[in-house]
Structures are given as structure tokens and as C-alpha cells.
Amino acid sequence: MTTHARHTARTQDDLKAQAEQLRALHHDGGLLVLPNVWDAVSATVVAEAGFPAVATASAAVSAMLGLPDGEGAPWQEMFAAAGRIARAVSVPVTVDAEAGYGMEPRELVDRLLEIGAVGCNLEDTDHRGGGLTEAGAQARWLAAVRSAADDAGVPIVVNARVDTFLPANKVPEQQRIEEAIRRGRLYLDAGADCVYPIAVSRRSDLAALVAGLPGPVNGNSGDELDLAALRELGVARVSYGPRFYRAAMAGLRTAVEGLLT
Structure with a gap:
């Protein structure tokens, strides 16, 4: 029987239990590995492989919809896709909710719970004004999301993305670590339950962030940062963004182009 066939609608108690399970995975001393997904089929593959949670990638979901990343896709379409993912699996699902789509905190929480998600990524890039959101304002917004989740009775796991290492945000290279730690x-x-300094590629930089942040850290794998290195550094969580979506599409391209030769 497939993961999809086993799944039933989640009750409030189910959502609370899954949120607590997802949070515990950030604190059990191991490395939570999240190969990000983009649709129900990819989510089922990941869950049936034995991963304890499923995470979406906004870049992959928006690409699957034929729309640009960075809140270029309507939230309704992004959440509809995430809802299909959540319904396809029985493990906890965390959604890359970008910068929150301009939603009020309680609306964001309610929408996540409606689709069966128990976690979210929330980034501090300002997609409307450009650059980084002012850190204090972002912290207040995250606090309001946490309060809304508490009011809803489900301790949604918030992965707070810090975007100081993204070149588009123009933080001077020598200030990126310090500013990421401050934020x-x-x-x-x-x-927030976890901090995600995205686009960190150097081992020394990630080591400094893990040492400077008094909580779980989400890393990305790379040339200097394979799973063994991430575990050694004490990273709590690793995600892959659109990497597997792009690999799947590259495989499809190779296969179909081969039909023309």
C-alpha cells in the first residue's frame, strides 16, 4: 500500500502531534535531512524512502507552476500545491512560504493548518521593496506568527531564513556572518525554532554561524559541506532547495532529446 493510500485527513490533534514531532527532529542530536519536493509524486518518493518529514521548495514549486520564484506565483497556487503534497504523505510537512506573501500572521497560520502543514520557512528578503527586511520588524512579525500558532493550538515549526549571504541583498562579504548572527x-x-542562513557554501562560515547562534541551524550541502561535514559541524537540518527538481528536469530533457537522435 502506498503512502498516498494510507493518508487520511489530519485532525487538530494530528497536526499538533506532527508539529511536536517535527520540532523534536531539530533537537534529537541528529541531522534532519530534507530533500525538498515540488508535487505529490516527489513527496511520496521522499516519504516512502524513509525520510521523517517532507519540505517544499518555493523555487521548485513555482517553476512547476511556470512562474518565477520570489513570490512571483500567487500564494493561492503555492498553497494549493503544498496542500496536495500534504495530502499525499503521512509524515509532517513544512512549507517554504517565502516571505509570507504579505499575509497577517493569523491568516498565514490558518492557511498552513488548512492544507495540513505543520512547519514553514519564512525569509527576511523584502520581495516588494527589495533588499533585506529590517531585522527588528522581521523579528516582531515572527513573534506574531508564533503567537498566532499558539492561539491556534498547533506549535508550527518556524524556520527563520536569514538572507545576508544572497548576493542580491548586497551585504558586504565581511559583514555577512556578523549580520546573520545578529538577525x-x-x-x-x-x-523561531531554527535559523536558516541560506547560500552559505564555506565550511568556516557555517562553523562560525553554528557557534554564534544559540539554537538549531539549517544548512545547505555543497562542495565543502557534505552530510558528514554538516553532522560534524553540529547542523540540525539540511535542505536542498530546487536541486532535485532541477536534476529531475535535466534527466527528462536528456531522455526526450535522446528520442530525436
Whole structure:
């Protein structure tokens, strides 16, 4: 019997239990590995492989919809896709909700719970004004999301993305670590469960961030950062963004182009 066939609608108690399970995976001393998905089929593959949770990637989901990343796709379509993913699996699902789509905190929480998600990525890039959102304002918004989740009775796991290493945000290279730590501490104090300094590729940089942040850290794998290195550094969670979506599409391209030769 497939994961899809086993799944039934999640009750409030189910969602609470899954949120607690997802949070515990950030604190059990191991490395939570999340090969990000983009649709129900990819989610089923990941869950049936034995991964304890499923995470979406906004870049992959928006590409699957034929729309640009960075809140270029309507939230309704992004959440509809995430809902199909959540219904396809029985493990906890965390959604890359980008910068929150301009939603009020309670609406964001309600929408996540409606589709069966128990976690979210929330990034501090300002897709409307450009650059980084002011750190204090982002921390207050994250605190409001945490409060809304508490009011809803489901402790949604908030992965607070810190975007200081993204070149588009133009943070001077020598300031990126310090600013990521400053922001990450504010976000943890606001109630975030994990800090995600995206696009960190050097082992030394990630080591400094893990040492400077008093909470779980989400890393990305790379040339210097394979799973063994991430475990050694004490990273709590690793995600892959659109990597597997792009690999799948590259495989499809090779296969279909081969039909023309």
C-alpha cells in the first residue's frame, strides 16, 4: 500500500502531534535531512524512502507552476500545491512560504493548518521593496506568527531564513556572518525554532554561524559541506532547495532529446 493510500485527513490533534514531532527532529542530536519536493509524486518518493518529514521548495514549486520564484506565483497556487503534497504523505510537512506573501500572521497560520502543514520557512528578503527586511520588524512579525500558532493550538515549526549571504541583498562579504548572527539571535528570541542562513557554501562560515547562534541551524550541502561535514559541524537540518527538481528536469530533457537522435 502506498503512502498516498494510507493518508487520511489530519485532525487538530494530528497536526499538533506532527508539529511536536517535527520540532523534536531539530533537537534529537541528529541531522534532519530534507530533500525538498515540488508535487505529490516527489513527496511520496521522499516519504516512502524513509525520510521523517517532507519540505517544499518555493523555487521548485513555482517553476512547476511556470512562474518565477520570489513570490512571483500567487500564494493561492503555492498553497494549493503544498496542500496536495500534504495530502499525499503521512509524515509532517513544512512549507517554504517565502516571505509570507504579505499575509497577517493569523491568516498565514490558518492557511498552513488548512492544507495540513505543520512547519514553514519564512525569509527576511523584502520581495516588494527589495533588499533585506529590517531585522527588528522581521523579528516582531515572527513573534506574531508564533503567537498566532499558539492561539491556534498547533506549535508550527518556524524556520527563520536569514538572507545576508544572497548576493542580491548586497551585504558586504565581511559583514555577512556578523549580520546573520545578529538577525538569527533576534529571530530565535522571537520564537523561531531554527535559523536558516541560506547560500552559505564555506565550511568556516557555517562553523562560525553554528557557534554564534544559540539554537538549531539549517544548512545547505555543497562542495565543502557534505552530510558528514554538516553532522560534524553540529547542523540540525539540511535542505536542498530546487536541486532535485532541477536534476529531475535535466534527466527528462536528456531522455526526450535522446528520442530525436
